[in-house]
Amino acid sequence: MSALTSLFDKVWDAHVVRKIEDGPDVFLIDRHFIHEVTSPVAFLGLESRDLGVLFPNRTFATADHNTPTINQHLPVQDPLSANQLKALETNSAKYGISHWGLGHAKNGIVHVVGPENGISLPGMTIVCGDSHTSTHGAFGAIAFGIGTSEVEMVLSSQCIMQPKPKKMRVTINGKLGKAVTPKDVTLFIISKLSAAGATGYFCEYAGDVFENMSMEGRMTVCNMSIEMGARGGMIAPDETTFAYLKGREQTPKGEAWERALAYWKTLKTDEGTVFDIEYSYDAAEIEPQITYGTNPGLGTGISQNIPQAANVLDGAASYAKSLNYMGFAENEQIIGKPIDYVFLGSCTNGRIEDFRAFASIVKGRKKADNVTAWLVPGSHIVESQIKEEGILDILTEAGFALRQPGCSACLAMNDDKIPAGKYAVSTSNRNFEGRQGPGARTLLASPLVAAAAAVTGKVTDPREFL
Amino acid sequence: MAYDKFTVLKSTAVPMPIENVDTDQIIPARFLKATSRVDFDKNLFRDWRYNNDDSPKADFVLNNPIYSGEILVGGRNFGSGSSREHAAWAIYDYGFRCVVSSFFADIFKGNALNIGILPVQVSEDFLHKIFTAIEADPKAELEVNLPAQTITILATGESESFAINGYKKNNMINGYDDIDYLQSMKAEIADFADKSLY
Ligand code: SF4
Numbered sequence: 001m002s003a004l005t006s007l008f009d010k011v012w013d014a015h016v017v018r019k020i021e022d023g024p025d026v027f028l029i030d031r032h033f034i035h036e037v038t039s040p041v042a043f044l045g046l047e048s049r050d051l052g053v054l055f056p057n058r059t060f061a062t063a064d065h066n067t068p069t070i071n072q073h074l075p076v077q078d079p080l081s082a083n084q085l086k087a088l089e090t091n092s093a094k095y096g097i098s099h100w101g102l103g104h105a106k107n108g109i110v111h112v113v114g115p116e117n118g119i120s121l122p123g124m125t126i127v128c129g130d131s132h133t134s135t136h137g138a139f140g141a142i143a144f145g146i147g148t149s150e151v152e153m154v155l156s157s158q159c160i161m162q163p164k165p166k167k168m169r170v171t172i173n174g175k176l177g178k179a180v181t182p183k184d185v186t187l188f189i190i191s192k193l194s195a196a197g198a199t200g201y202f203c204e205y206a207g208d209v210f211e212n213m214s215m216e217g218r219m220t221v222c223n224m225s226i227e228m229g230a231r232g233g234m235i236a237p238d239e240t241t242f243a244y245l246k247g248r249e250q251t252p253k254g255e256a257w258e259r260a261l262a263y264w265k266t267l268k269t270d271e272g273t274v275f276d277i278e279y280s281y282d283a284a285e286i287e288p289q290i291t292y293g294t295n296p297g298l299g300t301g302i303s304q305n306i307p308q309a310a311n312v313l314d315g316a317a318s319y320a321k322s323l324n325y326m327g328f329a330e331n332e333q334i335i336g337k338p339i340d341y342v343f344l345g346s347c348t349n350g351r352i353e354d355f356r357a358f359a360s361i362v363k364g365r366k367k368a369d370n371v372t373a374w375l376v377p378g379s380h381i382v383e384s385q386i387k388e389e390g391i392l393d394i395l396t397e398a399g400f401a402l403r404q405p406g407c408s409a410c411l412a413m414n415d416d417k418i419p420a421g422k423y424a425v426s427t428s429n430r431n432f433e434g435r436q437g438p439g440a441r442t443l444l445a446s447p448l449v450a451a452a453a454a455v456t457g458k459v460t461d462p463r464e465f466l
Numbered sequence: 467m468a469y470d471k472f473t474v475l476k477s478t479a480v481p482m483p484i485e486n487v488d489t490d491q492i493i494p495a496r497f498l499k500a501t502s503r504v505d506f507d508k509n510l511f512r513d514w515r516y517n518n519d520d521s522p523k524a525d526f527v528l529n530n531p532i533y534s535g536e537i538l539v540g541g542r543n544f545g546s547g548s549s550r551e552h553a554a555w556a557i558y559d560y561g562f563r564c565v566v567s568s569f570f571a572d573i574f575k576g577n578a579l580n581i582g583i584l585p586v587q588v589s590e591d592f593l594h595k596i597f598t599a600i601e602a603d604p605k606a607e608l609e610v611n612l613p614a615q616t617i618t619i620l621a622t623g624e625s626e627s628f629a630i631n632g633y634k635k636n637n638m639i640n641g642y643d644d645i646d647y648l649q650s651m652k653a654e655i656a657d658f659a660d661k662s663l664y
Contacts (some may be wrong), residue, residue: 017658018651023633026651030664038550040501049645054652055659066499080499087501124664131549131573147551147577149643157648159655162576163631195486196543199572229546231572263663295486295546318485318541411548413495420518432490432547434513 004270007236008167008202011142011267015125017159024161030124031136032059032154033110034097036066036088037413038129042151043091051156056096058158060119061088063101064109065413069376069403072102081414095155108379108405111135111347115219116381118248122237122264127154132347132429133232134225138218139245140237140267142202145226165231166276168201169269172209174283179462181357182217183349183427183446185209186224187289187299193279194313195297199229201277204269209283210235215244216353223348224429227296236268288462291431291444292334293322298431302449302461306332325433326441327421334443334459341424342373342454343436344447345403346410349427350378352385354447359394361451361465367399368457374416375400376408398455412437425453469582471641475564475610476620478535481600482527487540488547489574493556495548506552507559532604539596540567544585545574554578564610566617568593579634580643586610586617592626595619612638 005013015027034042039061046052053059066081076082085102092099100106106113111132114120122140127133131145150160170189190197203225210218218235225233242261245251252260291299292306298314300307306323308330309316323329328337344350344358355377367373375395377383383405386392392402409416410428412435418424420439427450431442445453448462455465497509515526522529538557544567545553554577557565564584578585588596599606599619607620612635618625630638637643648655 015662017655020633023631026648026655028655028658028662030662037498041503041551044502045645051645051649054655058664065495078499084499084501121664129549129551131547145549145573147549147554147573147580149551149577149580149645153645153648156645157652157655158659159648161644161647165572195546196569196571199543199569229543229571260663295488315485315541317483321484411490411495413498430488430490430547432488434494435490438494438513438518 004273006167006269006273006275007140007204007234007267008142011123011125012164014123024163026159026161027125028159029127029154030058031119031126033114033126033128033133034059034061034088034151035110035128035130036063036084038148039091039151040084040087042148042155045152046156053095053097053155054158059097059155060114061092061097061099062107062110062113063088065407065411067102067406068415069406069408072404076102105380108381109347109350109407111223112350112378112382115139115215116248116379118245118251121245121251121260122241123267127160131226132223134230135219135223135347137222137225137232137234138215139241140234140264142232142234144232165202166200168198168203168230168277169275170203170205171207171278171280172283173207174209176209176283177287179288179448179466180286181446181448182213182220184286184289186221187291187296187444188286190224190228190296191289191299192281193228193297195227195295196229197297198225201230203230203233205233205235206269207280211238214353215240216351219351220348224296227429237264288446288449290334290449290459292326292328293319294325294431294433295322296429296431296444298322299444300334302335302459304334306330306334335461337423337459338370339425339443339453339458340370340372340422341418342371342450343376343409343424343426343428344450345374345376345378345408346428347378348429349447350376350382352382354427355382355386355391357447358451359391361448361462362398362400362455363394365398365455367454370457371454373400373454374403374409376403377405379405409436411435412440418442425450425459469558469641472563472582472584472612472638474612475536476607477537478605479537479539479566479596479600479608480527480533480535481597482538482540483597485541486543486546489545489550489553490547492545492553493550498550498552503555506556510556510560536562537564537566537608537610538562539593539600540565542567542569542590544570546571549573551577551581554581554583558583566593566596579638582638582641584610584612584638586628588617588626588628595624
């Protein structure tokens, strides 16, 4: 009998070109996504070493981080942003890489457009110069973020070199409560493990909570794996995965589909496989979550008070710095805190299900006057769905406007910055100091919590509305 | 981009006893707009280092002339967050060759090694000793010996060994990088890729 192996081992081992003794594995990358921020220096590197792109058809380019989310038909105002967007276009054209730039019908956030067009498939290795590449793990792929030196490696040799991470499994069984979404599940896990708790590991999510989750929900969960320090997260492909993929633009068709499907069905962890570390939780423990500090591990159930320093894993000095930045104190209630901005979007929660969830609460209500809301679809395809499904009408009726696709206020590299000192309930993935703009204060939460805050102007338990 | 070889580094160190220093602090996103590797050192720790009017914040360690050196000593979980290699470039270009912490985020550690910064992971206890030594004497020197894989507080002679795999160690000592290595095995890669499903 062969040794028991995990989903992660199966995919990793199938890609190892060479094992270096007392060193990393050299492994093949199936799909490589690039965007305008982390690729230009890699292309310069290619030029200075006089190297080409080995397999241009395995790399896909999209512009997202720097793009404006209004008036996309006009020239980009910021000359530095425009320069990066231009560099992506020029480099893609020069090396024959398909490029979905600003204005392209398929343009959007890299981690939204990859899955939506069937580029990311089970059993693949997928990388991008962006830490939230872990999103694609939802399909049973090994997907993770890389640095610019590695972008250059993939372009020039389709390989990177890394030691194999350790294996972690997080199992959650049971039934999720009212208004508890995939975002709450991931924020809950990160609050339990801390922002560094999974460093050195690759995480598999298992149990009926994930089995019953939609593909979009699974993407939200895998997306945030990096926020507990994990290299990435993955979920075994199943009928939900196959149904999602079938017929998408770039998925295999006909006989190739059947062959792929047969392989994909073998991609699961053997029963009895031993992990380096395991955690398990009961779905009933999880309530809608919100963060109150400056790393994603500093979150709690929305009905709870801000914990005392003794009850968090961060050191006392760092914790005090964090609360001070947020303008919060230990033991305070989070519910009822006034907020200024709401951001619905990002590669964590910028998909159609997130807009449906948001609309389910704001429908028939009105945006609070004190709230500025930025609702930003993850891609043009999501934007069209919002319009076709009548969600735009619901949003407009409630006093909201829709922006155009892009990373937007997730990282404040474009014009969408939360002003200093202001509070934003955000469906994105990072609440670091200044992440959404210098001095901005971010509370991470689900689209339902964001919607409840948008209509009341303060942190509100979404269960009141459902 | 090639980097300088690393063998033994004897230097004073800059202490930053803060946990979870994320790459958004090391270099905020708004400074990532260059298309070449220039000037990232100027914006290293930008929002901790400068006020909104660009005047230096007196209480930040990089603005305190009593601290200097090629070694940056950070708190636990250094380099978490975004994968931006710009964070490592900013640290290297500012003049640091070595970052010491009790724990590094994975991507940062990989990026650092790829561009010639040695991440030295020490025990919580030893990290504390380093901070204490620098507090007692800002000119206290550390010695990082890569061939021997040790880090020593020269004033007290206290020393600890650190881990690094043989391949990366060899690269750092010789100033090689992974791209050189991968180019040397291109035929093997092309064969392998031919047989791959995708
Ligand atoms: S939405 Fe945010 S996290 Fe996602 S790719 Fe864009 S900047 Fe990165």
